Amino acid sequence: MLIYVVEDDTSILKLIEYSLRSKGYDVYCFENGNDFFEKLSEKKPDIVLLDIMLPDIDGTEILTKLREKEDTKNIWVMMITAKTSEYDIISALDGGADDYIKKPFSVMELLSRVGAIARRASTSEKDKNILEFSGIVMNNLKRTVTIDGEQVDFTFKEYELLKYLILNKEIVISREKLLTYIWGYDYEGETRTVDMHIKLLRDKLQEKRNYIKTIRGVGYMLSTKD
Incomplete structure (x- = not known):
């Protein structure tokens, strides 16, 4: 390396x-x-x-x-x-x-x-070049995101956060684990940083915002299930 x-x-x-x-x-x-x-x-x-x-x-x-x-x-x-x-x-x-x-x-x-x-x-x-989840398509070579065929701009952190959620879809991920992977493995910032970025991510997902589920007291999960 x-x-x-x-x-x-x-x-x-x-x-x-x-x-x-x-x-x-x-x-x-x-x-x-x-x-x-x-x-x-x-x-x-x-x-x-x-x-x-x-x-x-x-x-x-x-x-x-x-x-x-x-x-x-x-x-x-x-x-x-x-x-x-x-x-x-x-x-x-x-x-x-x-x-x-x-x-x-x-x-x-x-x-x-x-x-x-x-x-x-x-x-x-080893990640796939193309990630898909219920109409959300991420191209890791071009670092682009389309939602139902329409391209939406994401910041670097928002992109990484969405990518991690898709790679771990249907799995509950703690705020601490998100801090570890997205912001640095022993980053000591408060979990409000994660919550703020989740809010921004939901806004950009528009009608698919509810796919990001809040698991009270734990963290978040990407899922189409209610």
């Missing part, structure tokens, strides 16, 4: 590189955004570890650019950040980051988080 690391602190960069290589990952390191994008044009990685505060391009700007382009929007991204407020974390995750790690961090935590993303990335490669 190929990992790109973008970090301007040389000592941290070397530590990350050594730790990842010791686990068998193929690693390329960059101290600025420009060098990263130059290499990105040549070869796409499976995972990007991205520092937020860089000397040339802010890490959040890099994340936005990755999510905007068709050939990079599905790359898994973990933010490396010294910003630890709930607002900063939620902003990064809602902006398209798959996980985050706070500075300072331990090598064991880093490897655990990267391993979790690697497992999710491997699982996603």
